[in-house]
Amino acid sequence: MFGFGVISLAADLVYEGARSVYGPLLATLGASALVVGAVTGAGEAAALALRLVSGRVADRTGRYWALTISGYVLTAVCVPLLAVTPLLGAAGLAVAAGLILAERVGKAIRSPAKSALLADAAGQVGMGRGMGVHKALDQIGAFAGPLLVAAIVATAATSAGGLQLALAVLAVPGAVAVVLLVVTRRHMPVSSETTVSRPSGAIVAHQDETRLPRAGLPAAFWWLAAGAALCTAGLVTYGLIGFHLVEQAVVSEAGVPLLYAAAMAAGAVAALVTGGAYDRFGGRVLVMLPLLVAAAAALAFGDSLALVLPGVLLWGFAVGIQDSTVKALVADLVPRGRRATAYGWFAAVQGAGALIGGVGAGVLYQQSITALVLGVMAVQIAALAVLLVVLSSHR
Numbered sequence: 072m073f074g075f076g077v078i079s080l081a082a083d084l085v086y087e088g089a090r091s092v093y094g095p096l097l098a099t100l101g102a103s104a105l106v107v108g109a110v111t112g113a114g115e116a117a118a119l120a121l122r123l124v125s126g127r128v129a130d131r132t133g134r135y136w137a138l139t140i141s142g143y144v145l146t147a148v149c150v151p152l153l154a155v156t157p158l159l160g161a162a163g164l165a166v167a168a169g170l171i172l173a174e175r176v177g178k179a180i181r182s183p184a185k186s187a188l189l190a191d192a193a194g195q196v197g198m199g200r201g202m203g204v205h206k207a208l209d210q211i212g213a214f215a216g217p218l219l220v221a222a223i224v225a226t227a228a229t230s231a232g233g234l235q236l237a238l239a240v241l242a243v244p245g246a247v248a249v250v251l252l253v254v255t256r257r258h259m260p261v262s263s264e265t266t267v268s269r270p271s272g273a274i275v276a277h278q279d280e281t282r283l284p285r286a287g288l289p290a291a292f293w294w295l296a297a298g299a300a301l302c303t304a305g306l307v308t309y310g311l312i313g314f315h316l317v318e319q320a321v322v323s324e325a326g327v328p329l330l331y332a333a334a335m336a337a338g339a340v341a342a343l344v345t346g347g348a349y350d351r352f353g354g355r356v357l358v359m360l361p362l363l364v365a366a367a368a369a370l371a372f373g374d375s376l377a378l379v380l381p382g383v384l385l386w387g388f389a390v391g392i393q394d395s396t397v398k399a400l401v402a403d404l405v406p407r408g409r410r411a412t413a414y415g416w417f418a419a420v421q422g423a424g425a426l427i428g429g430v431g432a433g434v435l436y437q438q439s440i441t442a443l444v445l446g447v448m449a450v451q452i453a454a455l456a457v458l459l460v461v462l463s464s465h466r
Contacts, residue, residue, distance in 0.1 A: 078255065080212035081248035082143055083335075085241045086174055088216025089150045091331035092224070093171060094313030095324045096234055100156060100164040104314055105433040110168045111310030112429010115303075118175035118182075120422030126183030126415020130408070135184040136256050142181025143252055147245030149174040154238040182418065186398060187411040210339030210391065216241070217328035217335065225325035233325070288413055292404045294461040296420040299397055301454035303421045304428030305364045305447040306389055309334070311432055312371050321379055330380065334387025341391030346399065354400045354462050361451035361458065363389040368447040372440045 097107050125142075129135050149170045156167040220237040227233025313327040322330065348356045363385050370382025398414070405413040428450075435443040 077208065078248055078251050079209040081244045081251060082146065083209050083212030084216035085150050085245040086146050087213035087335060088220045088241050089153060089238060090309060091217035091328035092220055092234055093310040095317050095327055097167060098314055098317060100167055102164055104436050107314045108311045108429050108433020110171060111308040112426050114171050114175040115308060115429060116422040116426030117172055118178040119418040119425055121176060121179035122183045122415040122418035125180050126411045129184040129187060129411040135188050138184040139181045140252055142177045144249055145177030146174050147249050150245060151239055151242035154235045157235055183411040183414040186414045210335050213335035214332045217332035221325050221328040288405055288409065291461055292413060294457060295400060295404065296417045298454050298457035298461060300420045300424030301450050301457060302360050302364050304424035305368065305450040307368055307432045308429055311436060315372055316379065319374060321376060330383045334383045337384045337387035338391030341388040342395035345392050345396040349396045349399050356396065357458055360389060360392050361454040365448045365451040369444050372443060
């Protein structure tokens with residue numbers, strides 16, 4: 072658990088550092104608010120929806136480590152390459168969009184396999200607490216990455232040059248993450264590749280493997296996936312938030328990653344607090360998630376730092392809950408040997424929400440901020456209703 076946490080720390084320093092400036096980067100390449108929303112929304116959708124495939128592959132083959140390593144390698148390569156996009160002229164925006172999507176594909180490849188391994192380990196210490204501790208370590212990197220990017224951008228001669236240098240520097244922690252992952256794998260028992268997918272004493276019929284994944288997953292899981300998708304649709308990407316902050320001159324380009332770092336710190340606190348609360352009180356702690364998402368949108372798109380800062384912190388708190396405590400409930404709702412498949416399906420449903428939400432947020436933002444906020448609130452009312460159904464059945 073701790074080893075994976077350190078690896079995630081280094082990897083998050085890379086891709087969260089880059090994500091903190093996706094909005095300003097795409098804007099310098101000529102993107103509009105709609106394009107920023109579409110690209111970042113599609114990236115989140117790819118990171119989630121493609122887990123449907125990688126999760127099934129992980130459970131069917133037992134190659135959890137191989138998928139985890141390959142996903143981290145793809146992220147470590149794509150992020151530094153974003154540094155060259157400002158040099159490509161008219162093609163820069165298209166290449167940057169492609170690299171952002173490819174980086175998110177790397178996330179999709181590794182996540183179900185890694186989550187299955189983590190869930191197996193977390194079960195020994197308490198599902199909520201184990202996931203929370205890992206997410207907290209993960210968030211240290213997510214906090215440090217944007218700070219590093221902000222420092223480089225602030226000290227550079229030009230903001231564009233600072234963005235390029237910062238993205239190039241992220242190649243270093245990316246290489247460190249991959250090396251640590253390979254070393255950790257070599258020190259693990261050989262049997263660990265198949266431990267998760269074949270629990271001791273379990274009998275798995277061949278015909279069960281060829282049936283549709285949905286046949287083996289309970290109804291409560293699908294309700295939870297639907298509720299989480301609605302929350303994700305309303306959780307506007309930070310790319311669009313960053314675009315707003317720069318366009319409305321709320322903060323400078325160097326300030327955008329600083330606020331993102333603060334959001335990641337809030338996410339770490341959320342993972343620890345709600346993870347422990349989940350082990351004690353159960354899934355009812357998730358009722359707060361739609362409320363946080365709605366409040367975050369209402370504040371983060373304000374016209375002053377006094378409004379934006381608490382909004383960004385609430386946004387980060389909501390992200391932390393989604394990436395830790397929600398996953399704990401998924402693990403408790405499905406059979407142990409089906410967790411990677413379940414995480415894949417869960418992410419696929421979330422991905423649909425992310426894509427629709429990303430494009431919809433971009434369209435509504437261009438109409439008016441009021442329309443965007445009201446749209447998010449309406450979706451979160453629906454999300455709350457669905458989550459109440461899930462928690463009623465889970466209890």
